[in-house]
Each structure stands twice: as structure tokens, then as C-alpha cells.
Amino acid sequence: MENEGQGKGLHARVLETLGPEITAGDVPPGTVLRTDELAQRFDVSRTVIREVIRVLESMQLVASRRRVGVTVRPTEEWNVYDPRVIGWRLAGRDRPRQLRSLTVLRSAVEPVAAGLAAAHATPGQCAELTEHAMGMVATSRGQQLDAYLVHDMAFHRVILTASGNEMFARLADVVAAVLTGRTQHQVMFADPDPAAVTLHVQVAEAVRVGDAARAESLTRQITTGAMAELDVLAP
Amino acid sequence: MENEGQGKGLHARVLETLGPEITAGDVPPGTVLRTDELAQRFDVSRTVIREVIRVLESMQLVASRRRVGVTVRPTEEWNVYDPRVIGWRLAGRDRPRQLRSLTVLRSAVEPVAAGLAAAHATPGQCAELTEHAMGMVATSRGQQLDAYLVHDMAFHRVILTASGNEMFARLADVVAAVLTGRTQHQVMFADPDPAAVTLHVQVAEAVRVGDAARAESLTRQITTGAMAELDVLAP
DNA sequence: AGCCAATTAAGTATGACTTTTACATCACAG
DNA sequence: CTGTGATGTAAAAGTCATACTTAATTGGCT
Structure with missing residues (x-):
């Protein structure tokens, strides 16, 4: 019960870890994430990470900029109507x-x-x-x-x-x-x-x-x- | 003024074409899209298309299933609170x-x-x-x-x-x-x-x-x- | 101060490989 | 002959590794 079920695809599993971490404030706004590091941390390819980042970006949780990395956006900018964001926040702190x-x-x-x-x-x-x-x-x-x-x-x-x-x-x-x-x-x-x-x-x-x-x-x-x-x- | 500015990344341009097409009903619910066909149509790599699909999926506009393709979901399931979906629908039919x-x-x-x-x-x-x-x-x-x-x-x-x-x-x-x-x-x-x-x-x-x-x-x-x-x- | 070059990390492309699963085929029992 | 079930095949998404491109930040040089 440590890891979420591995039934879904890889990107879904990564998303279900990274999303809650952000919405819970464990990764506070302003934090910069690097795709390579994330790929290493989750032991998946950069391709998978990029797809996760795209989704997180579409929720306005992060912003991705060249040469700087993926930045966690301030709370006020989040898509608080996204069902997954709502779910994560309800499950969190x-x-x-x-x-x-x-x-x-x-x-x-x-x-x-x-x-x-x-x-x-x-x-x-x-x-x-x-x-x-x-x-x-x-x-x-x-x-x-x-x-x-x-x-x-x-x-x-x-x-x-x-x-x-x-x-x-x-x-x-x-x-x-x-x-x-x-x-x-x-x-x-x-x-x-x-x-x-x-x-x-x-x-x-x-x-x-x-x-x-x-x-x-x-x-x-x-x-x-x-x-x-x-x-x-x-x- | 035919194409949206090419200032943004490739995936953004594809998204700004495909998204409105779906929300406008040009690609009616139930339609199945194949990633390589899309890659061919937009003349971009499958990588880019996959990221677009992930975003569209996070808006609940499409569902991606193995061996069948990317299916356009029925209107009632769309994330109608997503700012981009709202924008596209306001611009559309x-x-x-x-x-x-x-x-x-x-x-x-x-x-x-x-x-x-x-x-x-x-x-x-x-x-x-x-x-x-x-x-x-x-x-x-x-x-x-x-x-x-x-x-x-x-x-x-x-x-x-x-x-x-x-x-x-x-x-x-x-x-x-x-x-x-x-x-x-x-x-x-x-x-x-x-x-x-x-x-x-x-x-x-x-x-x-x-x-x-x-x-x-x-x-x-x-x-x-x-x-x-x-x-x-x-x- | 202003400009240029180096560097860094995201973005894109490509090709090979894996996994899931719809579908068709065939075998067997009713 | 028909309906049910096992099985194999192929199609399309999913994943990975790698090489290359592009933009922007940084820092050094004029």
C-alpha cells in the first residue's frame, strides 16, 4: 500500500505523486524542478516526465521556462476547479x-x-x-x-x-x-x-x-x- | 494572420488548433484520432502530439486507450471550468x-x-x-x-x-x-x-x-x- | 553601461522496443 | 448448426534512449 497501484500508466503514477506534493505545499511556490532530476527520482524516462509537466502546466500548478526549469506557481494562479486539484487538496493538509x-x-x-x-x-x-x-x-x-x-x-x-x-x-x-x-x-x-x-x-x-x-x-x-x-x- | 503566432512552442500551436476543433464540435464526440496521423497532419513528431493529447486528456476532452486510439469524449464530461476550454468555446460556434x-x-x-x-x-x-x-x-x-x-x-x-x-x-x-x-x-x-x-x-x-x-x-x-x-x- | 559568447535546461525529432487489448479465428459442447 | 470459450495476432498507445535544436541567463570582455 506504499505505492499507488501500478495499474495505470507510468505518467499517471508520477502525476499522482507530484501533484499532491505541490498542492499540499510540500513543494512550495517558487521551487524550481529540473526534468532530468525528476526522471532520475522516479526512475522513468524524460518523455514521461515531460508529459506530467505538461498536465501540471495545464492545471496552472507549474510554469515551464527554457534555461531555468519548471517553476511551481503561486497558489492564487492554480486551476482550483480542476477535479484532480480539488481531490488532491481535499486529501491533503x-x-x-x-x-x-x-x-x-x-x-x-x-x-x-x-x-x-x-x-x-x-x-x-x-x-x-x-x-x-x-x-x-x-x-x-x-x-x-x-x-x-x-x-x-x-x-x-x-x-x-x-x-x-x-x-x-x-x-x-x-x-x-x-x-x-x-x-x-x-x-x-x-x-x-x-x-x-x-x-x-x-x-x-x-x-x-x-x-x-x-x-x-x-x-x-x-x-x-x-x-x-x-x-x-x-x- | 492565418496561423497563430509561432512564438510559442510547437505543442502549444497544435493544441490551439486541435482544442478549438473539438470544443467547436468539428471533431464530434466518439471520433477516434490516431497519434501518428496527427503527427503527420501537423508535421510534428509523435512526442509533441503525445503531450498535446495528455493536456486534452486532462481537460477531459479526449480519452486515450491502447489499441483503439484517442477518443473524443461526450460534451457532458468536458472540464468546462478550464479557462482554455471556456476561451475556445467562447470563440467558437x-x-x-x-x-x-x-x-x-x-x-x-x-x-x-x-x-x-x-x-x-x-x-x-x-x-x-x-x-x-x-x-x-x-x-x-x-x-x-x-x-x-x-x-x-x-x-x-x-x-x-x-x-x-x-x-x-x-x-x-x-x-x-x-x-x-x-x-x-x-x-x-x-x-x-x-x-x-x-x-x-x-x-x-x-x-x-x-x-x-x-x-x-x-x-x-x-x-x-x-x-x-x-x-x-x-x- | 552595453554587447557578445558560453552554457544550461527545456524543446523537438527519431527509431527501436514493450504492453495492452480489440478482434478474429478456431475448437468444442449443446 | 449455434453459441460459448480459449487462443493467437496485430494494431496502436506507451516507454525509453539518444542526438540534436532553441532560447534565455549568466558572466566576461570591450
């Missing part, structure tokens, strides 16, 4: 900060998405929504946090995709990660907030009847609740 | 749809960002804000759209960065692109909506005095106005 950033983003996006979903959701999506809301009710008591989480993530994914906005839809994974992170940090025996569960049911209903304003307002209550919860467990 | 998506995203994010800015903005940022709001007032009449745009973009950039949330801050370029796109599509002799100008001044003031609720509400009026404007000029 400043997971709390990252979780907070993402929760704020979620609190901005989800209410608007819910409002749009009320206008655009297909009957099938409405059905899924109520189904998952019911699932949340059913699993909200008695230490079934894992089962609850599955429904919660599915619920929010449907909302985001039913909004009909591709930018919102692509945040489904991020929201899922946030929800997972929150569950993992919660006390194991604490059941979800009953008020939140009720709100989800009401959102599903509002979307079904096409009440955009109500769907938005209710979802805003959910997300502000999530932020308040974050403040309580803040590190 | 479905620019209207993209502009609409981004405007909706903006309408979700900016009000929340403004609320946070009211709580976190430094005195310096408040000064910048009023300065640019004043600039907008000064350039709002008499076909000075370009000068107006500069202040508008700067204003919103300050709001987003002053929010203190890195995810919001990284959307400044996107918002700038949206504002630019809107200006370019407007009739050349139409001055900006006076109501919008007033709202910007009021937002700057609300942020300065730390009235988060008011800053959020005013900004929401700005963004809903922007969306309404989009509906009028909808293609």
Missing part, C-alpha cells in the same frame, strides 16, 4: 480550508440551480428527487449515515443536472465530495439534522410543482444550514 | 449558449461574493471599488463603451477577490469574458443602462459600510438585469 471554500461555492450555486430545476426538471427527474428525499427520511435515524449520504449526494446531483446549466451540472462531483467530507468529519453516532431532512422533502415537492422561488429559498436554507454546521465543527 | 451558461453562473456567484466582500474587503479594496464605480458613471454616456467596460470588469474583479474565497476569485476572468462578450454584441451606440450604473455605485457603498445583505441584494439586481438583457438579445 489544508482539507479544512478547501472544504470551507467549496461549501461557500455550494451555498451560492445550489439555490439558483434548484430554482432553475423547478423550471426545467423532467418528470423522471422529479421522481428521482422525491425518491431520494424519501430515502433520506428512511435512513435519517439509527446510525445509517452511509446510506443517508448516498441519497443525499444523489439528490443534489439531480438538482444540479436538472438545472439544465452545464456549469452547475459539472459541480455535482464537488458537492458529492463536500457531503462525503462532512459525513466523515461528523461524530459517528449523530443522526442528520431532522430539519434538513424535511427541507429536502420540501425542495423535491417545490421542484415537482414548478415553484422556482420556493425551491430556491428552501435550498438556500439547506446550504446556510450546512455552513452553520461547518462553523460549529471548524478547526 | 456555440458562443451564445456558452455566454448564457456563464451568465447564469455569474448570477449565482456574484451576489454571494458581494455579501462576503462587505464583510472582508480591505479599505484599499473599498477605495478601488468606489473608484471604478465612479469611472463607470463618468464613462456611461457618449459612446465610451470601451472605457466603461474596463471599469466594469475591474469592479467585478475586486468584488470577487475581496470575497476572500479562492473559488470565487478564480471566476474573475470568466466574468471579464462575459462582460466583454456582452459589450461586443451590443449595438455600438447604445449607452449602458443608467440603472445598472447606479446599482454599482450603491454596491460599492454597501461594501464600504459593511452591509452584507444590502450588497448581496443589490448585486443580485445587477445580475438579474444582465440575464434579462441577455434574453432580449437572445439568438
Whole structure:
């Protein structure tokens, strides 16, 4: 379990080592890396390293300049919306900060998405929504946090995709990660907030009847609740 | 002006050709590309093509599999938050749809960002804000759209960065692109909506005095106005 | 100060070799 | 005759080593 599985290609393995090192701050901004050294360190050819560098460069994590080397860029310039960067940061040292950033983003996006979903959701999506809301009710008591989480993530994914906005839809994974992170940090025996569960049911209903304003307002209550919860467990 | 400047490296030039072709839909999802064919087509070595493919893969535009080739992935899987993907799509065929998506995203994010800015903005940022709001007032009449745009973009950039949330801050370029796109599509002799100008001044003031609720509400009026404007000029 | 040359590290090209895997072929059992 | 499964082959990406090119930094020389 020391090395990541060798199933993937070489460049993927190198990337999965170097990326997290950078996002975690182990290789601080301004550091200069040389391709030859990296090739030596990972015992791969320079070709492989170059491909990794290209990907890291496309994430704005590094900048490559002739005669000087590969420089780690300052944090503010990183592509923080890249799923892999998000994943690495969530797995790394400043997971709390990252979780907070993402929760704020979620609190901005989800209410608007819910409002749009009320206008655009297909009957099938409405059905899924109520189904998952019911699932949340059913699993909200008695230490079934894992089962609850599955429904919660599915619920929010449907909302985001039913909004009909591709930018919102692509945040489904991020929201899922946030929800997972929150569950993992919660006390194991604490059941979800009953008020939140009720709100989800009401959102599903509002979307079904096409009440955009109500769907938005209710979802805003959910997300502000999530932020308040974050403040309580803040590190 | 036929070819993009040859100042950058080879892989950048190939990327700037292949990327837009994919995002524009000229190379529809499901299409398989072979690396040696691409190498032949662009008259570069396979090494260069491989690096391009890696970057395209990191944008989730393509997937590379052995024995089959490089497959263009379906639109829903693209990394639509990647700045280059956004740029390519804005430059391409479905620019209207993209502009609409981004405007909706903006309408979700900016009000929340403004609320946070009211709580976190430094005195310096408040000064910048009023300065640019004043600039907008000064350039709002008499076909000075370009000068107006500069202040508008700067204003919103300050709001987003002053929010203190890195995810919001990284959307400044996107918002700038949206504002630019809107200006370019407007009739050349139409001055900006006076109501919008007033709202910007009021937002700057609300942020300065730390009235988060008011800053959020005013900004929401700005963004809903922007969306309404989009509906009028909808293609 | 300003210019030129040397040096350094990334960028590119090429060719040989490895690994994975889709596909077709064939054998066998139902 | 058909469907299932084992097997072999070939195609394309993946990897490596090496030689060469290009740009930019550094430092020395005028």
C-alpha cells in the first residue's frame, strides 16, 4: 500500500505523486524542478516526465521556462476547479480550508440551480428527487449515515443536472465530495439534522410543482444550514 | 494572420488548433484520432502530439486507450471550468449558449461574493471599488463603451477577490469574458443602462459600510438585469 | 553601461522496443 | 448448426534512449 497501484500508466503514477506534493505545499511556490532530476527520482524516462509537466502546466500548478526549469506557481494562479486539484487538496493538509471554500461555492450555486430545476426538471427527474428525499427520511435515524449520504449526494446531483446549466451540472462531483467530507468529519453516532431532512422533502415537492422561488429559498436554507454546521465543527 | 503566432512552442500551436476543433464540435464526440496521423497532419513528431493529447486528456476532452486510439469524449464530461476550454468555446460556434451558461453562473456567484466582500474587503479594496464605480458613471454616456467596460470588469474583479474565497476569485476572468462578450454584441451606440450604473455605485457603498445583505441584494439586481438583457438579445 | 559568447535546461525529432487489448479465428459442447 | 470459450495476432498507445535544436541567463570582455 506504499505505492499507488501500478495499474495505470507510468505518467499517471508520477502525476499522482507530484501533484499532491505541490498542492499540499510540500513543494512550495517558487521551487524550481529540473526534468532530468525528476526522471532520475522516479526512475522513468524524460518523455514521461515531460508529459506530467505538461498536465501540471495545464492545471496552472507549474510554469515551464527554457534555461531555468519548471517553476511551481503561486497558489492564487492554480486551476482550483480542476477535479484532480480539488481531490488532491481535499486529501491533503489544508482539507479544512478547501472544504470551507467549496461549501461557500455550494451555498451560492445550489439555490439558483434548484430554482432553475423547478423550471426545467423532467418528470423522471422529479421522481428521482422525491425518491431520494424519501430515502433520506428512511435512513435519517439509527446510525445509517452511509446510506443517508448516498441519497443525499444523489439528490443534489439531480438538482444540479436538472438545472439544465452545464456549469452547475459539472459541480455535482464537488458537492458529492463536500457531503462525503462532512459525513466523515461528523461524530459517528449523530443522526442528520431532522430539519434538513424535511427541507429536502420540501425542495423535491417545490421542484415537482414548478415553484422556482420556493425551491430556491428552501435550498438556500439547506446550504446556510450546512455552513452553520461547518462553523460549529471548524478547526 | 492565418496561423497563430509561432512564438510559442510547437505543442502549444497544435493544441490551439486541435482544442478549438473539438470544443467547436468539428471533431464530434466518439471520433477516434490516431497519434501518428496527427503527427503527420501537423508535421510534428509523435512526442509533441503525445503531450498535446495528455493536456486534452486532462481537460477531459479526449480519452486515450491502447489499441483503439484517442477518443473524443461526450460534451457532458468536458472540464468546462478550464479557462482554455471556456476561451475556445467562447470563440467558437456555440458562443451564445456558452455566454448564457456563464451568465447564469455569474448570477449565482456574484451576489454571494458581494455579501462576503462587505464583510472582508480591505479599505484599499473599498477605495478601488468606489473608484471604478465612479469611472463607470463618468464613462456611461457618449459612446465610451470601451472605457466603461474596463471599469466594469475591474469592479467585478475586486468584488470577487475581496470575497476572500479562492473559488470565487478564480471566476474573475470568466466574468471579464462575459462582460466583454456582452459589450461586443451590443449595438455600438447604445449607452449602458443608467440603472445598472447606479446599482454599482450603491454596491460599492454597501461594501464600504459593511452591509452584507444590502450588497448581496443589490448585486443580485445587477445580475438579474444582465440575464434579462441577455434574453432580449437572445439568438 | 552595453554587447557578445558560453552554457544550461527545456524543446523537438527519431527509431527501436514493450504492453495492452480489440478482434478474429478456431475448437468444442449443446 | 449455434453459441460459448480459449487462443493467437496485430494494431496502436506507451516507454525509453539518444542526438540534436532553441532560447534565455549568466558572466566576461570591450
